[in-house]
Amino acid sequence: MTADRDRAARQHGFLFALGSAAAYGTNIVSAQIAGQAGLSGPLLVFYRVFLMLALASLAALLWRASLAVPRGERRALALFGFASAGVGCAYLSSVAFVPVSVAAVVFYTFPILIILAEPLLTPARFSPDRLAVAVLAFAxxxxxxxxxxxxxxxxxxMLALAASVLAATQFFAANASPTTPLLPRLFWSHLMIMPIAAGILVLTGGFLPPGALALAPGAVAVTMGGYLIGFLLQVLALMRVAPGNAGLAFCAEPVFAVAVAALMLGERLGALQYAGGALVVAAIMANVILEQNRRLLAPA
Incomplete structure (x- = not known):
């Protein structure tokens, strides 16, 4: 019975990870549209963090849920919050110096970093086949x-690489706090992200009042919704699956982003992009098959 529950949890976690990748991919495109209307990236980050923190606080109040964190998991949750803040800040800053595509490719080395570090930080054994799948997905x-x-x-x-390392750190930190409930994870991580996001906004001098979001209401709504759904599903995924499997699922994010850009912005896709998308899908499917085989061959 326990084995069946564990298997169902892993399956749900993998689906949550794919859903999160889709939400984040949509979020990227809508953020670009909002940026064209004069709403900066740091401004959108500040308001989306503020919104998540407000919603998590309201949910805790309505449900009378405790925001307490198990004593042994407080450091891991603090690290998760710090890494979550750092990922967005470093990634967002990197595109001021290099093209977005270059920053994205460097950033998406994080699944490979996770698989290389997993045997050192978790009980999982090193798996050459999964490393090969990660390299295939990266390609x-x-x-x-x-x-x-x-x-x-x-x-x-360097900023894009820092974002990659912080993303890998985020996955391991989430995995190291398995008994912390969902609401405390959302509340405390965003309470840590909030001052960092506000500080960046002050330094960039791009603060605008909430009314400015009406410059691109549709794009802002999709950006905020994409982040809220994406982060929620990411946390739910990391509560159920190992960092390596979750990281590989997130390689689908740029594929979703390019597909959404083609639909929403009319961007044309070339044969190389179609081939790359097929390669990512093939890598994710291969990882699912390999994971199922490992479970079947594992001793009872």
């Missing part, structure tokens, strides 16, 4: 994004 991501290698700036590359 697909690079093909989908088609990075522009001109005008590279070391500062942008």
């Amino acid at each position: 697909g991501v690079a093909m989908v994004l088609g990075p522009d290698l001109h005008g590279l700036d070391p500062r942008g590359l």
